[in-house]
Amino acid sequence: xxxxxGNRKLWVILGIVVFIxxxxxxxxxxxxxxxxxxxxxxxxxxxxxxxYSAADILDGQNIWQSMGGQEVGSVWGxxxxxxxxxxxxxxxxxxxxxxxxxxxxxxxxPYVSLGPAEQASLRARLIQEFRTNTYDKATGRLTLSEDxxxxxxxxxxxxxxxFSDAMEFDPDVKPFADAGKSPRDLRKAYAIxxxxxxxxxxxxxxxxxxxxxxxxxxxxxxxxxxx
Numbered sequence: 001x002x003x004x005x006g007n008r009k010l011w012v013i014l015g016i017v018v019f020i021x022x023x024x025x026x027x028x029x030x031x032x033x034x035x036x037x038x039x040x041x042x043x044x045x046x047x048x049x050x051x052y053s054a055a056d057i058l059d060g061q062n063i064w065q066s067m068g069g070q071e072v073g074s075v076w077g078x079x080x081x082x083x084x085x086x087x088x089x090x091x092x093x094x095x096x097x098x099x100x101x102x103x104x105x106x107x108x109x110p111y112v113s114l115g116p117a118e119q120a121s122l123r124a125r126l127i128q129e130f131r132t133n134t135y136d137k138a139t140g141r142l143t144l145s146e147d148x149x150x151x152x153x154x155x156x157x158x159x160x161x162x163f164s165d166a167m168e169f170d171p172d173v174k175p176f177a178d179a180g181k182s183p184r185d186l187r188k189a190y191a192i193x194x195x196x197x198x199x200x201x202x203x204x205x206x207x208x209x210x211x212x213x214x215x216x217x218x219x220x221x222x223x224x225x226x227x
Contacts, residue, residue: 041140045149052208060209083190087213094151156207165194
């Protein structure tokens with residue numbers, strides 16, 4: 001009788017542990033769903049040019065999954081680590097590209113050649129630019145500045161070169177490749193086959209998906225809406 005009572009207590013404890021475990025998982029799942037960045041209906045330039053639509057972003061996700069998805073790098077840390085986390089990688093290189101672009105337009109020389117004060121001023125400007133929330137919930141439209149449009153298009157070409165069969169990067173994005181490697185070298189390093197994704201339109205949509213993932217990494221409690 002005592003043995004049966006002991007078993008019953010163990011089952012009760014197990015049930016409580018399982019219940020608490022699933023409750024935590026559900027709570028965290030709901031929290032992640034609520035705090036995930038929205039998929040904008042359109043991503044547009046200040047001029048009105050449409051860069052991406054919601055369909056482009058979702059098609060890009062399907063393209064990502066069709067090539068193995070999480071077996072080829074990761075998105076938001078979910079996936080294999082033989083290749084980069086593409087969202088973090090995009091954000092990093094977009095920041096480098098933007099800093100270089102600003103440095104040349106404002107100081108007429110490369111960012112690395114600037115003094116500490118000049119670099120600090122551009123980094124502060126970068127934080128303001130990237131953390132400002134320009135998503136309009138009422139219209140579902142995300143508006144990008146001219147500088148961010150230029151950077152987004154450059155990153156689309158950069159990753160397009162990696163996932164296609166390109167032998168070299170375009171001159172403006174070549175300096176931002178790891179160790180100055182070519183697309184071919186990076187494909188070997190990342191275990192990506194030539195022409196993993198065929199067609200400029202499919203490559204553009206993959207870029208749209210990476211772009212959306214990057215938005216979540218830019219968010220913070222300090223995020224503000226641009227007036």
